[in-house]
Amino acid sequence: MGNACCNCTNLGTSPVQRKIILLLVGLDNSGKSTAAKGLTGESVEHTIPTIGFSSIKMKHKGFDVIIYDLGGGPQIRGIWSCYFSDVYGVIFVVDASDENRLGEAKVLLYNLLANEKLAGKPLLVLANKQDIPNALDEIDIVESLSLEPLVNQQKCVTLVEVCSALSPDNNEKVDSRLVRGYRWLVRQVISNYDELNRRVEHDMKEAHAAVLLQREEWKKRRSSELENKQITSTNSVNKTIESLPPVAETNGYAHNSAKFSHRIKNQVEMDRHKNKKSNKVFPGVIKDELPTEGKANVDAVREGGSMTVRALTSPPRKTQGQANGDRSRPFTSKSLGNTDVKTWGLGEELTLVDTRSAHQVDSPADHVEYLTNGTAF
Numbered sequence: 586m587g588n589a590c591c592n593c594t595n596l597g598t599s600p601v602q603r604k605i606i607l608l609l610v611g612l613d614n615s616g617k618s619t620a621a622k623g624l625t626g627e628s629v630e631h632t633i634p635t636i637g638f639s640s641i642k643m644k645h646k647g648f649d650v651i652i653y654d655l656g657g658g659p660q661i662r663g664i665w666s667c668y669f670s671d672v673y674g675v676i677f678v679v680d681a682s683d684e685n686r687l688g689e690a691k692v693l694l695y696n697l698l699a700n701e702k703l704a705g706k707p708l709l710v711l712a713n714k715q716d717i718p719n720a721l722d723e724i725d726i727v728e729s730l731s732l733e734p735l736v737n738q739q740k741c742v743t744l745v746e747v748c749s750a751l752s753p754d755n756n757e758k759v760d761s762r763l764v765r766g767y768r769w770l771v772r773q774v775i776s777n778y779d780e781l782n783r784r785v786e787h788d789m790k791e792a793h794a795a796v797l798l799q800r801e802e803w804k805k806r807r808s809s810e811l812e813n814k815q816i817t818s819t820n821s822v823n824k825t826i827e828s829l830p831p832v833a834e835t836n837g838y839a840h841n842s843a844k845f846s847h848r849i850k851n852q853v854e855m856d857r858h859k860n861k862k863s864n865k866v867f868p869g870v871i872k873d874e875l876p877t878e879g880k881a882n883v884d885a886v887r888e889g890g891s892m893t894v895r896a897l898t899s900p901p902r903k904t905q906g907q908a909n910g911d912r913s914r915p916f917t918s919k920s921l922g923n924t925d926v927k928t929w930g931l932g933e934e935l936t937l938v939d940t941r942s943a944h945q946v947d948s949p950a951d952h953v954e955y956l957t958n959g960t961a962f
């Protein structure tokens with residue numbers, strides 16, 4: 586995601602739009618998605634909790650403004666930091682009617698601004714739900730969040746704006762205080778655009794390099810794990826051979842050890858398949874990852890066939906009596922033709938199950954090209 590320079594032109598015709606990305610965060614149920622919808626002019630009547638991430642796009646003068654609306658639930662907050670490098674400013678939404686959760690909101694905001702990728706970036710705090718009786722005003726919110734020392738310490742230029750994202754006064758389509766706050770934030774970014782843009786580009790490059798490094802390390806670890814597995818399985822075949830009756834009892838194969846061990850290996854292989862009931866299970870590898878979605882190339886599945894891909898939360902555990910079974914808990918699963926695959930666990934072991942027992946997929950690792958950077962949605 587590069588950011589274009591304002592003086593460049595696109596094929597000499599229209600000027601390239603500059604981009605401003607804003608982070609919209611806060612506790613779950615604070616009204617982030619309602620505020621985002623209000624800003625775009627969408628109906629704010631029905632919102633559901635955001636599971637993961639959604640983005641909205643708007644225009645402001647010569648800029649494309651993209652708002653990353655992130656789910657505020659405790660299990661989703663873990664992914665927030667993946668987006669910090671990209672953003673030019675932050676909108677933090679507080680439910681001003683819910684005093685019980687202000688302490689939690691304060692800790693959250695403190696941790697956000699302490700992050701080096703966000704410190705120093707402009708901040709808009711929306712004290713939302715002002716339509717609810719006894720909602721705290723901006724002075725109370727500043728105090729409850731201990732905002733002043735925090736933003737001074739992190740050098741964030743800040744505005745606190747009260748608003749009601751759901752039911753604005755005067756039957757306006759969107760609360761004008763919300764729009765005022767948003768415009769203030771965009772103006773702040775624009776007034777310091779060059780510096781913020783340099784910082785974003787630098788941080789994004791760094792984040793990208795870190796992902797590549799992580800991926801390389803993971804691939805190395807994975808291939809050495811696979812090598813070890815190979816050695817273990819060869820050893821187990823050799824042990825089976827060693828434990829067989831003396832050569833004299835094996836009719837006809839006594840003097841042909843190569844043929845003999847071939848027969849034993851086949852036997853081991855046949856037993857393995859017998860134990861697998863109807864499905865054949867092949868351990869596979871996630872070979873690559875993409876930020877949000879990827880494609881699985883499953884050419885090996887024959888026409889009319891189907892394949893289920895499962896990403897596992899943990900490496901397969903084998904217990905006694907389940908010699909060939911994969912006993913891991915699936916993270917998620919999806920049936921595939923040659924289709925897109927979404928939201929797989931990064932770095933997780935993958936098992937491909939050919940649901941038609943009659944057909945075999947030779948090596949699943951060869952057939953899965955991309956999988957996603959997993960986010961536990």
Ligand SMILES: Nc1nc2c(ncn2[C@@H]2O[C@H](COP(=O)(O)OP(=O)(O)OP(=O)(O)O)[C@@H](O)[C@H]2O)c(=O)[nH]1
Binds near residue numbers: 618633636656678752
């Ligand atoms: N009374 C009132 N309710 C609001 C206001 N803004 C949002 N709500 C309601 O609060 C609830 C949560 O709103 P959302 O916008 O989904 O909250 P969110 O912060 O996006 O929540 P997550 O996506 O779970 O993080 C919904 O029922 C909204 O209708 C407001 O200004 N006043």
Ligand SMILES: [Mg+2]
Binds near residue numbers: 618633
């Ligand atoms: Mg939401």
